[in-house]
Amino acid sequence: xxxxxxxxxxxxxxxxxxxxxxxxxxxxxxxxxxxxxxxxxxxxxxxxxxxxxxxxxxxxxxxxxxxxxxxxxxxxxxxxxxxxxxxxxxxxxxxxxxxxxxxxxxxxxxxxxxxxxxxxxxxxxxxxxxxxxxxxxxxxxxxxxxxxxxxxxxxxxxxxxxxxxxxxxxxxxxxxxxxxxxxxxxxxxxxxxxxxxxxxxxxxxxxxxx
Numbered sequence: 001x002x003x004x005x006x007x008x009x010x011x012x013x014x015x016x017x018x019x020x021x022x023x024x025x026x027x028x029x030x031x032x033x034x035x036x037x038x039x040x041x042x043x044x045x046x047x048x049x050x051x052x053x054x055x056x057x058x059x060x061x062x063x064x065x066x067x068x069x070x071x072x073x074x075x076x077x078x079x080x081x082x083x084x085x086x087x088x089x090x091x092x093x094x095x096x097x098x099x100x101x102x103x104x105x106x107x108x109x110x111x112x113x114x115x116x117x118x119x120x121x122x123x124x125x126x127x128x129x130x131x132x133x134x135x136x137x138x139x140x141x142x143x144x145x146x147x148x149x150x151x152x153x154x155x156x157x158x159x160x161x162x163x164x165x166x167x168x169x170x171x172x173x174x175x176x177x178x179x180x181x182x183x184x185x186x187x188x189x190x191x192x193x194x195x196x197x198x199x200x201x202x203x204x205x206x207x208x209x210x
Contacts, residue, residue: 004172005163006044006181013040013183017161021199027208031084034133034206037161037183038088045129045159045181046073046093072096074120074153077131078103078144081203085131085159099123101147103140105193112140119151128153133202135163135182136195138170145175161202162186164195 019025020033052069055062073096077083086098102116120126130144141158148156156178158171163182166189171180186195194200204210 004176004179005168005185006179007185008041008044008181008183010040010044013037016040017183020161021197023200025205027205030205034084034161034202035088035091038085038131038159039091040088041159041161041181041183042089042092042129045157045179049073049127070125070154072126074099074123074126074128075131076101076119076128076144076148078140079116081133081206082131084133084202084206085161089129089131097122097126099128099148101144103143105137105140107192112143114143114147117147119148123148123151123153126153128156130156130158131160132158133161133206134195134198135160135167135171135180136189137164137193138167138174141167141171142174145171145178149175157181162195162198164189164198167195 016033016037050069051066053064054067056065073093075089075096076099077086079100079102097120099119100116103112103114106113128148132141135141145156158178159181161183163185186198188196190196
């Protein structure tokens, strides 16, 4: 596996992923699982955030301790399915700002179409983590990252729950500087661009629009 691809095989993530895949899991439980998995993944994806020393007073006296340096993070979910991951990551990093990029996949061409773009004004001072539960063809992720790069953030990472090999190859070829975090790499895409075995349409399952 490419060093830019980090597959998170932690037992808690893999356990929750099984229930996420199950076709009998309802929307309420599915939403909760997406948030929980996103929170667990965020822990690893933020491992290399820069730190700086600060002086504090504990009840026992002075201490030099660590805090995250700079303007910290911005999370950018790709609408609409990426919204399901936001609460989970904000539970870990509540001070982060949240941007939104709206892309939908044309069901005939399988190409992404942009319809919304709103990023934090200070995004150039932040590390960005792009959120989308599925990395299928890679088209939406590639376009979203290209849009974000115009604002020159400090760095960009991409975090998804399930990826297809085709999507990984396309994304790493288009943006070789972007670290990709996922919980599983599945077998392939089918003829209509869905990940197999995957979990179906993440957006429909999150929002109950099946």
